[in-house]
Amino acid sequence: MSFGEAFEPILNAARLGEEWAWEQLYRGVAPSVLGYLRSRGVDDSEDLLGETFLQVVRDLPTFTGDERDFRAWLFTIAHHRSLDAVRRSDRRPSTPVDSLTLELAGPIGDAEEDAIQAARAAEIRLALNGVSEDQRNVLLLRLFGELTIDEIGGLLRKRPGAVKALQRRGLARLRKELSRKGVTP
Amino acid sequence: MSSLDAYEEDMGRFRDLSEADTDRLMAGQIPLEDGDEFKELAVGLAALKAVDSKGTDQILERHLNKIAEASRVVARKPAPEAKAPRGATTGWRRALRITRSLVAKLGVAGAALALSTAGLAVAGVDLPGTTAEDTFEKVGIELPNQNGDETHGKSAAERVHAAQDAATEKGCEFGQAVSAAASENNNGKSTKEKDPCKDRDEEEAVDATDDGNGKAGEDHGKAGLDHGKAGEKGQGGTKGKAGGDHGQAGDDHGKAGEDHGKPDDEEETG
Numbered sequence: 001m002s003f004g005e006a007f008e009p010i011l012n013a014a015r016l017g018e019e020w021a022w023e024q025l026y027r028g029v030a031p032s033v034l035g036y037l038r039s040r041g042v043d044d045s046e047d048l049l050g051e052t053f054l055q056v057v058r059d060l061p062t063f064t065g066d067e068r069d070f071r072a073w074l075f076t077i078a079h080h081r082s083l084d085a086v087r088r089s090d091r092r093p094s095t096p097v098d099s100l101t102l103e104l105a106g107p108i109g110d111a112e113e114d115a116i117q118a119a120r121a122a123e124i125r126l127a128l129n130g131v132s133e134d135q136r137n138v139l140l141l142r143l144f145g146e147l148t149i150d151e152i153g154g155l156l157r158k159r160p161g162a163v164k165a166l167q168r169r170g171l172a173r174l175r176k177e178l179s180r181k182g183v184t185p
Numbered sequence: 186m187s188s189l190d191a192y193e194e195d196m197g198r199f200r201d202l203s204e205a206d207t208d209r210l211m212a213g214q215i216p217l218e219d220g221d222e223f224k225e226l227a228v229g230l231a232a233l234k235a236v237d238s239k240g241t242d243q244i245l246e247r248h249l250n251k252i253a254e255a256s257r258v259v260a261r262k263p264a265p266e267a268k269a270p271r272g273a274t275t276g277w278r279r280a281l282r283i284t285r286s287l288v289a290k291l292g293v294a295g296a297a298l299a300l301s302t303a304g305l306a307v308a309g310v311d312l313p314g315t316t317a318e319d320t321f322e323k324v325g326i327e328l329p330n331q332n333g334d335e336t337h338g339k340s341a342a343e344r345v346h347a348a349q350d351a352a353t354e355k356g357c358e359f360g361q362a363v364s365a366a367a368s369e370n371n372n373g374k375s376t377k378e379k380d381p382c383k384d385r386d387e388e389e390a391v392d393a394t395d396d397g398n399g400k401a402g403e404d405h406g407k408a409g410l411d412h413g414k415a416g417e418k419g420q421g422g423t424k425g426k427a428g429g430d431h432g433q434a435g436d437d438h439g440k441a442g443e444d445h446g447k448p449d450d451e452e453e454t455g
Contacts, residue, residue, distance in 0.1 A: 017260030019253040035238035120232035
């Protein structure tokens with residue numbers, strides 16, 4: 001979700017502690033951050049989402065930039081939080097979210113369609129276990145964060161060329177994993 | 186075909202994929218070129234994004250209360266002051282800083298000089314020149330252990346010249362004054378312990394009284410003869426008296442020779 005020209009007034013109001021502004025920001029970016037944390041297999045990803053936003057609140061006085069910068073900054077915080085959480089749990093971030101959790105997670109429209117979508121998501125999540133940590137980071141930041149190659153390079157401290165290579169190899173590996181498991185759309 | 190060959194083949198396909206199509210794929214959309222090959226992957230990524238991003242509505246209230254409370258606390262705090270980077274210091278500010286530093290250093294140096302000067306003065310050292318003394322006097326401080334006379338601080342040559350200028354007559358006393366000025370010590374006291382002029386006069390008077398062969402006695406004798414006074418009082422007596430007068434006149438040193446006959450004239454007049 002993009003705020004466009006409304007972003008700056010919303011951010012200024014958020015700096016002043018206006019609750020409505022924080023609600024706007026939360027509704028706009030929290031879903032993608034939550035998706036990033038979940039797809040990384042972080043335990044208690046919802047709590048981690050709350051901690052991420054609390055850090056954004058604390059550090060907002062030091063932030064300068066536009067909406068894209070804000071998004072990159074937010075995902076940088078979320079990424080580092082997830083690394084800490086994974087380290088704490090001492091487990092590989094590969095646990096798939098079961099279908100029950102997915103059903104409880106959001107509103108259900110067409111039950112059949114939702115079931116198919118959940119199955120596809122689960123397969124992709126499993127396929128992500130076959131890619132390297134760096135490749136997964138790049139793919140998920142591109143997918144959920146909608147960050148550019150340069151932004152991801154800054155976040156992961158890698159050169160843009162290296163990020164592109166990780167993306168290409170990650171996609172190739174993912175595609176191969178999907179075809180090997182025989183998942184068909 | 187081995188698994189590795191298949192992977193290399195996939196890699197080749199992704200290498201051929203344009204930047205725009207890669208972006209589309211990462212956004213969960215099917216690439217425009219070779220869409221069928223990547224459809225499975227694109228649909229799977231879109232499903233993952235849709236499914237994992239759900240659920241924030243249920244936790245919104247819980248999170249928002251904490252966020253709003255924290256943001257109110259942060260908003261009440263003053264924003265941290267951003268420090269200007271070192272390179273951003275403007276030229277005039279740098280110049281002002283350097284000037285202040287220089288002034289401070291000069292001030293410290295001046296204070297140290299004044300203190301050391303005062304310290305030396307207290308320690309009993311007579312400071313050369315009058316500049317330091319005058320400076321202290323201007324601010325109402327009188328340095329201890331310094332000479333108070335007018336000639337203090339003047340060189341020996343200056344003192345001698347001053348003595349020469351002050352003397353109206355040249356003679357023994359004039360020489361004495363010049364000698365005293367030249368040998369004057371730092372405390373302004375003359376090293377002269379006895380008056381050579383007086384001693385000399387006394388010796389001459391004694392000589393004249395004893396045998397009348399001294400030069401002064403002869404001169405007096407001559408003067409007495411010239412003025413016709415010696416005839417009545419006798420040579421020796423006249424000589425003795427004249428010698429005594431001469432000794433008195435000798436206080437004016439040098440002049441005595443010139444005005445040698447003056448006392449006799451006065452006597453004659455009297």
